[in-house]
Amino acid sequence: MALGDSYSSGVGAGDYDANDASCKRSANAYSQRWIKEFSEEAVAKFAFVACSGATTAEVESRQLSSLSAETTMVTMSIGGNDVGFSPVVGQCLLTNLFSENACIASALTAGALAERIMPGRLDALYKKIKDRAPNARVFILGYPHIFQVGNCGTFGLGHLARTAINHSTSALNGVIRKTAAANGFTFIDGEQTFTGRGVCSTAPGGAWLTDTSAGTDLYHPNRDGQEAYAVALDAAVRGVG
Secondary structure, rough: OOOOOOHOOOOOOOOOOHHOOOOOEEEHHHHHHHHHHOOHHHOOOOOOOOOOOOHHHHHHHOOOOHHHOOOOEEEEEEEOOOOHHHHHHHHHHHHHHOOOOOHHHHHHHOOOOOHHHHHHHHHHHHHHHHHHOOOEEEEEEEEOOOEEEOOOOOOOOOHHHHHHHHEEEHHHHHHHHHHHHEEEEEEEEHHHHHOOOOOOOOOOOOOOOOHHHHHHOOOOOOOOHHHHHHHHHHHHOOOOO
């Protein structure tokens, strides 16, 4: 059962389900890739209900009904929309031409908000998942650092702004990791998975996240990024690493 937000639905990876355009569920999302490439057993039932823009409250109200005592595996990324990361990035892009200060302040505020409100929200959601799917292995995916630091070209976000956004992502990931462990769930480290592959990456093959050329799909894992998530998920399923 694939729950969660846009990082789980596959925004940025293309090939979206035309029957539910608002959720942007991609055939290249990591859950789909894992089933096709790594699952050693036939999957009897697969519910792909992750949806772009989802918050913890929306997962609870719109997605948990897919779970049952027969569910054996759950994947999910969630939390970024609760703390407003998308508006933060939008403000950073708008204010970049004038000043980094507003961007940095918004990013740090989002990180502080994550540490204040997300432990309770995540714990409540995780407990509901356990109640509905008591026999399932649950894998919680953390978020990657969107940006590489250092030179990012003339029109890219400045070094301090990118550092602040990455710092806030780490703050949220820290809460996710701790709360997942407290509930017996497996945490998959997005920062580690995407090391060296943020926007402005100079690694062979380039970044595993979309940039501003992707329009409304910006700053999400592209097909390579979703494949990297699938590989990390498989390692976690197998207990490797």
